[in-house]
Amino acid sequence: MHTHPFRAAVERRDVAAIEALLAEDVVFTSPVAFKPYAGKAITAAILRGVLRVFEDFAYVREIANPDGRDHAFVFTATVDGRRIQGCDFLHFDEEGRIDDFTVMVRPLSAAKALSEAMGAQFERIAREAGEAGNSAGA
Numbered sequence: 001m002h003t004h005p006f007r008a009a010v011e012r013r014d015v016a017a018i019e020a021l022l023a024e025d026v027v028f029t030s031p032v033a034f035k036p037y038a039g040k041a042i043t044a045a046i047l048r049g050v051l052r053v054f055e056d057f058a059y060v061r062e063i064a065n066p067d068g069r070d071h072a073f074v075f076t077a078t079v080d081g082r083r084i085q086g087c088d089f090l091h092f093d094e095e096g097r098i099d100d101f102t103v104m105v106r107p108l109s110a111a112k113a114l115s116e117a118m119g120a121q122f123e124r125i126a127r128e129a130g131e132a133g134n135s136a137g138a
Helices: 005-011 015-020 040-053 108-137
Strands: 022-029 055-064 070-079 082-092 098-106
Touching: 005 015, 005 055, 005 070, 015 022, 015 040, 022 040, 040 108, 070 108, 082 108, 098 108
Parallel strands: 022 098
Antiparallel strands: 055 070, 070 082, 082 098
């Protein structure tokens, strides 16, 4: 069985390959923010932030529907010394790009640690997303 391109890109920590798999109109739903984030620039910036805060990240299970448009990738990681278990729920558009990206994590103590760690990244994430948006519009 071949490794899914998204999983392979994340496991290589290949941010360019991850970003290339995102649709322009992707919607990212965070495990710790109430409001979803819309657009490739902010989603890519958030995912780069996640790669910075997750330690010992590993996908442990992959679930897919027969048409390949919906995937669930179960993962484990450590955030600020807390073991976290989570799942990336991805939907792929007709071109094979991710147009819906939802992350869920447990337990609550690890979700809080993730929230704090990502909060500390937020200025950089917002700056990177703004820069990407500016360069895309230029």
